Structures are given as structure tokens and as C-alpha cells.
Amino acid sequence: MVGLLLAALGLVFYAVNRASIDNAMERINSDLDITAQAFSRVLEARIQNLLERARFLSSDHAYRQIYGFGEREDLELVTFNHQRRIGADMMMLISMDEEVLADTLHPGNVEMSASLEDFVYRAFDSDDGEATAMLRVDGIPYQLVVVPLYAPDPVAMVVVGFRVDEELVSELKEDTNFTDVSLLFGLEESVTTTAACTLGPALCEEQAVQLITRPPRIGEQETRRLGGEPYVTRVLPLQEGDRNNVAILQRSLNAELASYFRLRNILFLIFGGSVVLSVIGGSVLSGTVTRPVAVLTEGARRIARGEYDASVDIPQRDEMGRLANTFNDMARGLQERDQVRNLLGKVVSPQIADELLKKDIELGGEEVEASILFSDIRGFTNISEAMSPQQVIQMLNHYLTEMNNIIESHRGVVDKYIGDAVMAIFGAPLPDPESPINAVRSALEMQSAMSAINRKFRDWNIPEIEIGIGINTGTVVAGNMGSMSRLNYTVLGDAVNLASRLEGLCKLYGTPVIISEFTRAACPGLKCMELDRVTVKGKSEPVSLFQPLAENAADEATLQRHQEALQAYRDQDWPLAMRLLSSLQETAPRPVYQLYQDRINHFTLNPPGPGWDGVFVLNTK
């Protein structure tokens, strides 16, 4: 803003300056034109005056008389006398035969110097025997006039000369409105003499040096610099047609601009004042606008880096202050959201937290294919009764942390903890085509992790535990459930209930993990052992139960005999079934074989009748 002001002021100043200088130049030029005319007239008048004085002298009777009768000595004496009479600086008498009869500069001289020839011949050839010239005699500049000496015929020429000196130029200066005048002699000769100059010794010297490299031209209208200041100049011939001797008229541009310079100083003051004012204004503005903006910018950068504790301090009661408050509120909001996000990630699984934060939270859900895992500590109630609450929490925290880690490592999501129970979802909220096998692997790993957990519990003097896990795969409804003010992301549906039932059956069948036929079907290649075909409570459709096995858990032959035993049981071939079960019980003992032997004993007494489908109806949860 200050720059803009400076630019505007600079522009105004430039325009005013330009106009003033142009105007002064124009004025000086027109003044110089007039002065040049006046100068020529003044000079002409001086020459006429000089001529008249010379004529007066040349008509002096005594002069004629002495010319008529006197000797050379007499002529010289009278010539000296007459020179003094008119106050001239030199005087000569030259005969019509060009013999010098008297010469006040060089007494006794008889020969006319070559420098005078042109001048004297001009008089001879003129109508009236007169001539004027600006000439250097012995290197000294003179204004010369020559008139005939009538006795009464023209018998000789009287040459009268006045020195061209400072007195002359200062008179000329006075006569020409104080224009500086320099008279130069011998421009067309080898040596140019500054005859006189009103500029003062220093500038005259400088000018003389300048003129060597840049000679004056008649009629020139130039600006020459003298003493660092511009002078507008005019060059005039000292006499019409004279290119050898010239006058230079000079007017100082600065003198002409003196009044403008005063104005300019005032302008400078005004400009300076306004610049200072605008600088002060600018700094006030920067204090109230620029600096706060910088502070806010820095704050915004910190926010962008995730430093939500960034707060800005702008102690102003204006818009900036209000903006800062709003900014701080925003930062606090972001900080809270971030805290909520962190907390959410702990309360719910990170995937669910992301899901919740990503979308607008709304109640309701969508149908998805998912695998649901339930795990539970067997006999937890009894175990916990014998423990202090701290121990219970310590135990649960350790156990659940391990479980949680295993589930997450298989892309499962812990939906909730229900006391000691864990409900985990695979395939929601993020779809996962391998969710069934992931759930099964998760379950097997959870079971194998139990030995390490129990070792830890022994160290802590906590009873060892066993867990049962049930997995089912099917269509579930996933989404936010509850009320708008309090809701959970969870999955609902028959498939979930069945998974819960399967977990509950682990104790019955004495197996660590039970998966439904749906999960098994979704895990091709998974080695399983069929446990039973049952109708669970509240369901009409029977479902087959399997125990997933680790790769090296059981050999094929055992599994084959197991399957034959189940077939014999379903065919109501009780003896074969009993035989096979007994054999299995011996080679690969499992609680489930005892279960089946008990059932066969019961069916032997109470046959189920023909058309029995082998489905066992479970009446307990």
C-alpha cells in the first residue's frame, strides 16, 4: 500500500517536474530569442558609437594638419594623443599605400600586420571607406573600426580599437536582462580565445575546455552543463556573416527554475509527510491485520499438521479478535473430534470407528455376507467367583487383548465384549470374500494361544481357562442400531444367533470350535470333522455342525471311521455304530464319542422309528 502511494506520488512528481522543466526551457528559449536580437542591436549600437567616435577623430583638423605637414614622429604623437582622447585601447594610421604611419601598440612599426589586411581592404572596397571587425591583435581580442582620414581627400585610414574584455561583457549582460555572455574569438582558427565571459573564472575555464571537444555552432539551441548545472545556450555571430568570432548567450536553467525548486521542496515535504503517515498507517494496519493474519496462518498450518492444540492469541476487540476466537473454537472442536476418534477406536474397533466417522451416522443397516464368531470362557462365572475383582479384570484384560489382537490380525472386527464373551464380525463393515476362512483361522489361533495365556495365568496365580468358539456364516444386517443418541454398530440376524448357539454347544460336544455347515461350505479345503446334525432351539431347519481341524490334527483313516460311525448311527445300525465308536474312543478319544454312545443306549431302548432323519433336536440354548 505504501508502495502504491509512493508510485502515485512519484508519478505526480515526475509529471510536475517534467512540465516545469519543459516550461522553463520553453521560456528560456523564447527569452533567448529575444535576447539574441537585443544583443545584436546592442552590439550594433556600440559599433556605431565607436564608428562615430572614430569619424570624429579622423575629422580633427589638427590631425589633418599634422598629416599634411608633420613628420612621422608627429603623427605618432598625435595618434597616441587621440587614442587617449576617445579612450580607445589601440589606434593606427595607415596610408592609402598600406604603409603604417603610426601604431600605438607598436611604435615605429611601418608594416601592416597580416591579421589586419582583410579588415583594411574591406574598408578600401567599401562605399564609405569604413569597416568594423572583431579581431585579435597580438592575440588580444579587439573591436576595431577603420575610417578614412579626410585631409580633405581620404589620405589615410584611421584604425581604432577597443579591447573586448570583462567590462564589455558585463555591460552587455546588463543590457540583455542579465543573460550570461561569452565572447569567443577565432573559432575557425587554430587557437580559440575566450575574449570575455560573465560566468565567473571557474565556469569560464570549464566552458573553454568543453568548447574544444564540442565547438559552438552558430544558431545552436543546446543545453550545456557548466558546474554541473544546465545552461541553455544560443550562439550568435559577433558580426553579420562572421563565423569566426561568436557570442554565446547563456541562461541558467536552475536560476529559471528557482521558484519551481521552492515549490518542489514543498512537494517533497508533502510527499515525505504522506509517506511517513502511510508507513505509520501501514504499521498500524500490519499490527491489527497483517500480524494477526500471520498468526492465524501459522495456526492453520499447525492444524493442517494435526496439531489440534494450536490456539491463536490475538488480543483485539475487532473482527480479527473475533476471527481468532472462532479459530480457537474450531481448533478445540477439531481436537475434541480427534479425541473422540481416538476413543472411538478404542471403544469400537478402528474399522468401525472409521466407518462411523466416514459417513453420516444413520440408523439402519444393510444386508451383507459375514461370518460371525462368538467365544466364551467356560465356567467363567464359577471361576470368577473365586477371584478378586482386580484379578478378574486383570485376567479379562489380558485374555481379551490377546483375542482382540488375533481377531484383528485376521481382518476381523470385535463387535462387542459381553462380559467374558467376545463377538467378532468378519466381512463387515468392510466386505471380505475370505471372511469365513479368516474367522476359522482366527478361532484356531485363539485356541492355540490359550496355552500361552494359561501359562501367564499360572504365573499370576489365576486359574487356567478354556474357551469355546462358534462360527457361522450367512446374511446379516449390519449397521447402526439403537437410538440416535446412543447406538452401536453391530450385525443382527439368524446367522448371528446360530453362531451364538454353536459357541454354546462347544461344551456339549467337548470341542473347542464349532462351525456351521454354511461356514464349512464357504471354506473349501478346510479339514473338518462332522459333529452332528441338529435342530437348534427356535429353529426348524436342521444344521450340520463341524469341528475345524488343524492340518495335522487327525489322519484321514480316523476321519473316515468317524464318518462311518456317524452313518451307522443315522442308519439306526446301533451295534455297528457302537463298535465303531468304541474303536474310535480307543484310538482317538473324544468327548463326542461318549455322547453318541449315550444316545445309542437311549435309542436302543427307545427306537426313534423308521424315517428318522438322524437329526438331533436340541432343546437347550
Added chain:
Amino acid sequence: MRTLTLVFCILLALPGWSGELRATVVNDKGEAVAEAVVYARSTQGTTAAVGMQRATIDQVDKEFVPALTVVYQGAEVSFPNNDNIRHHVYSFSRGNAFEIPLYADQAAAPVTFANPGVVALGCNVHDWMSAYVFVADTPYFDVTDAAGSATLTALPAGEYEVEVWHVSLRGKPEKLRQTVAIEEGPVALNFSIKQKRVWKAWRGSSEFEEGY
């Protein structure tokens, strides 16, 4: 005045009563030159006896009248002053210098011009007043008319050097000299002269010319 001179000449030239010289004077542009003096000098020294000569140069309205007077050497010239103001007639011409200091009415003594030559007359009071007396060393002379013609009569037979002088003549008359033999009957001579500028004092101060 010219007539008078001629009369003298005619009277004095009786013995050789014979020849006539007709001269024409032009300048180098071929223009007739008036008021030029043509004079013939016998080379045999046979000059007729000449009696007392007199001439008068008057001063009228601050001018000499006439402006040119030719006399034979030894002539007396009087300078009456018909103006009612003072004049100061002078000449510094070598051999014939004279001065009649300020005078008005009274007739001054005549001035005798004993030596041949041109006598330039001036007035110390009036610079522009100018007149010439041509003092000839021979009685045979005439002044050209407007047509540039002069006629010298009653020249005794014999050889003559003829010369011309004019106020504007550049150079000396001797340079124009022509030698001619005069017999019976007229002889014609042509002179072509070079002229110089003739400066008049105070020419430029015309405003004063009427004042004094």
C-alpha cells in the same frame, strides 16, 4: 570658367595655330566619364606663353562652386564666400597647401597655385565640402562633358603627351599617357580609365547636412 580658360588658350596659342585633339574618356565598363581632365603636354617644350590666370571658387550653400577647376600652373584662385556663415578653406596638398582660416564676407587674398598637381580643397567647418583644383603644367586641357568628350583646340603642330585625371582615377595619370602627333586637322584619342570609390566624409550623417 572652362570657356574662359579656353579663350586664354586660344589667344595664347596663336603661333602654331593648327591642330585639334578630340578625346573620349570611358571607364572599364564603357560608360562615359564626365568631369575628367584631359591635358596635352608638348614633348618639344614648345609651350605657348601664358599670361596671368585667375579663377574663382565660390562657396554657396556650404558647397564649393565649381567642384572642379583646372588652371595652368601659377594661376591665382580666389575663394569668395557668398554664404553668410564662416568657412575655413584649406588644402594640405603637397606643393599647394594653403589655409584660409575662418572667414565670412571679406574677400581673402587669392591663392596662387605655383606647382602642378591635384589640390584637394576642404573646409574645416564643413567636412563634406569638397572641391578640386587641377593645376596643369600645360595650357592645353579640357574637361569632359557628360558624354565623356573633351576637345583640345589650337594645338601647335608637334608631338604631345596626353594624359587624363579624374577624381576617381585609380592609379597615376602617367599610366594613361598617350603620345600623339598633331598636324593639320583633328586627332581623336580614346581613354579608358579604371575608377576607384570616392568616399565623401560624413556621407551617412545626412540629418546634419541641412543644419549648418
